[in-house]
Amino acid sequence: MLDPKLIRQDLAATAAKLKHRGVTLDIPRLNSLEEQRKTLQTRLQDLQNDRNVRSKAIGQAKAKGENVDPLFQELKELNDSLKLTEEQFTQIQTELNDLLARIPNIPHESVPIGKSEADNQIIRTWGEPRKFDFTPKDHVDLGEKIGMDFPTATKIAGARFVVLRGTLAKLQRALVQFMLDLHTTEHGYQEIYVPYMANSESLFGTGQLPNLKEDLFAINNDAGFYLIPTSEVSVTNTVRDEILESDQLPIKYVCHSPCFRSEAGSYGKDTRGMIRNHQFEKVELIHIVHPDKSYEAHEEITRHAEKVLQLLELPYRVLSLCTADLGFAAAKTYDLEVWLPSQNCYREISSCSNTEAFQSRRMKARYRDPETGKPELVHTLNGSGLAVGRTLVAILENYQDEKGRIKIPLALQKYIQADYV
């Protein structure tokens, strides 16, 4: 959520910045709603004040044993107009809030302006794509021979699921273990385990609701749970409605979880293999930081995700997403893209975003400023470190030999006692 003050006081400039994201604000409507809100709220509060004062007077008069009947009559009339004003105010306020809740974050000034993903900016490239003296197979061809089973997954659940058996299942587990160990021992994260279902307040807090509801799996029960599309939802919401002491910051969590995405709207896209499944494993990095430190933290979290790829010796590049490609909550995002030989291109394997106060405002996640003693919004960041399913894909494809065997990366050999899968 944007600061409502921007809508009130700086609407034109805000609209101009959002225009780069391809979002057009309905300025006349916002202005009109805001004007009505102000009028109604002032009127409502005056009426409430009037009611409070008079009601107190009744209490005092009664205590003295005076006749209070005339006072009753006045208040009954006042209450009628109060009720009416209250209804009008609530309606306008709801309308305005619904509108505000659907406005995405404002891109940071360092974000490249662009019209599509083609305008994303390459920040750096690491490693050299391997030269093959044979035609590299894709992860599906490689995987099917060693325990990657799509037909069985389809039977159990449907399309966009996978069954992994034997060493392949173990390889995925080794990747999780490796990433968690790296981030907890080398990068100073605290490991955290969280629910894989979340309520709508949490999904609203991180920005998946109301706009991105289509991407979620809803649980069909009274509690109104959703399966988490990323543990960012659960982990970031640990600080929802909290006022943290400033010495608690920064908070750095690492969390392994499955992620569930409906992939509505991506029909026909990456239908083959493990690239885009309804369920996948991810190790997520979360920072809760002082607002002055969030861009520093953004570089740090990105480096931490990169480190995983470096240790696995997987070639990758870092992109700064342009204004048109930014996610709803993000002010700035670096995507990490890993080299996939079968596709002869780089594919997203991590996304590291600074949401600034966008999520914390929705969540009321604050820290106490030691100078003023006042609560202020924290900044929140999230980054995949990494998407485990896609890392598995990258390893299969980059570490294959001519016979279709997969060499185990050096960094994983302490987790998996084999040279090859």
Place this chain on the structure above:
RNA sequence: GGAGAGAUGGCUGAGUGGUUGAAAGCGACGGUCUUGAAAACCGUUGAGUCUUUACGGGCUCCGGGGGUUCGAAUCCCUCUCUCUCCGCCA
């Protein structure tokens, strides 16, 4: 699943219709005292929001939502959560 008890400020905990945003204690902060510290004493100490250049003033909030009433932390309905006992169970 059955029976019961609860949910109040950073914490403990009073408050069952009328100057109660809320006693008291603890904690925290500031001050006095002290060479310094402790103790003691005095004072301050919730959040959100609206309005205002500012000073200030107002409104809302006692788990969430709804209702009764001139007036609700207090009464009613409902939901959520917590605790105790029983049953079941990874």
